[in-house]
Amino acid sequence: MTLTDSRARRPTVTDYMAAAVLAYGIVYFSVELYMYYSPPWPISYLFHYLAGLVPSYLVCRRTGSGELGVGVKSSAASWGFTTVSLTVFTEGSTMTFLALMLIMFLLGGLTAAYLALRRRLKPRGAEPSKAQDNSLNQPAP
Amino acid sequence: MYSYGDLNLTEEEVDEVLRKAAEKIHLYGMETVAILTLESVKPVVYVGGELSRVVIAPFLPALGPQYDTLGDKLITIFEDRKNIEKLIVMLEKMAKGEKAPKEKDGKPPEKTEGAAPKEPEAPKGDAEPKKDAAEDGSKPKGWRRWLPF
Numbered sequence: 001m002t003l004t005d006s007r008a009r010r011p012t013v014t015d016y017m018a019a020a021v022l023a024y025g026i027v028y029f030s031v032e033l034y035m036y037y038s039p040p041w042p043i044s045y046l047f048h049y050l051a052g053l054v055p056s057y058l059v060c061r062r063t064g065s066g067e068l069g070v071g072v073k074s075s076a077a078s079w080g081f082t083t084v085s086l087t088v089f090t091e092g093s094t095m096t097f098l099a100l101m102l103i104m105f106l107l108g109g110l111t112a113a114y115l116a117l118r119r120r121l122k123p124r125g126a127e128p129s130k131a132q133d134n135s136l137n138q139p140a141p
Numbered sequence: 142m143y144s145y146g147d148l149n150l151t152e153e154e155v156d157e158v159l160r161k162a163a164e165k166i167h168l169y170g171m172e173t174v175a176i177l178t179l180e181s182v183k184p185v186v187y188v189g190g191e192l193s194r195v196v197i198a199p200f201l202p203a204l205g206p207q208y209d210t211l212g213d214k215l216i217t218i219f220e221d222r223k224n225i226e227k228l229i230v231m232l233e234k235m236a237k238g239e240k241a242p243k244e245k246d247g248k249p250p251e252k253t254e255g256a257a258p259k260e261p262e263a264p265k266g267d268a269e270p271k272k273d274a275a276e277d278g279s280k281p282k283g284w285r286r287w288l289p290f
Binding site for chain 2: 007063066067068069113114117118121122
């Protein structure tokens with residue numbers, strides 16, 4: 001399998017866990033929001049979608065190829081961490097709620113994979129450059 | 142060398158088929174969606190190839206011997222994950238502009254026609270914005286030309 005150096009770059013477990021913590025942060029923010037205010041219930045779907053989208057996009061930006069797999073893995077890891085955290089720290093999380101959250105996380109992960117792949121193939125600006133390839137200032141592998 | 146039954150395919154033949162597929166996808170500007178789709182089906186392409194041998198291949202001889210051979214050839218090529226990965230790499234290179242597609246068959250992409258004399262850039266009028274966009278070379282390719290934005 002012919003892989004260039006850039007395509008061989010993959011996120012680490014630390015990246016996935018950081019994404020999971022960020023996803024739980026967004027979900028926890030929505031939980032707190034519903035404790036003090038009463039926004040319309042569809043907003044919670046949006047929060048869960050964003051909780052899958054934002055961390056997965058950030059993780060997908062750190063891969064050189066295979067964005068779809070990375071996005072789905074990141075969503076699944078985020079869902080697992082969020083499920084455990086919600087079960088431990090809050091109460092009332094039903095199986096239906098967790099299943100809907102998984103669906104929204106996966107949708108967010110798929111969207112993030114698409115956005116990251118499009119960004120990698122057609123970066124903003126005139127032409128792709130090496131500087132855009134390391135926009136997170138990561139050390140060279 | 143790929144061999145299945147009476148079919149023997151060299152690496153050059155495989156690359157030619159993959160290149161044609163990549164050019165067609167590039168022509169319609171569907172690289173991103175195609176790469177995502179290929180990545181998602183890559184783990185099950187072997188199962189899909191074997192299923193198509195059972196479900197589709199028996200009907201191919203009814204279409205003619207050339208389609209029978211072509212169908213076998215395509216199934217043999219696209220049931221290998223390595224070839225799917227090759228196609229993804231080709232598409233990524235084409236999307237980044239690193240590898241210009243050949244012009245011998247099909248319509249060449251607009252970038253390759255850059256040597257042809259272009260019309261001078263006329264000031265954009267409000268009357269026919271679509272026509273102006275087509276003239277200055279910024280005409281959307283493929284299915285995107287039917288989008289209103």
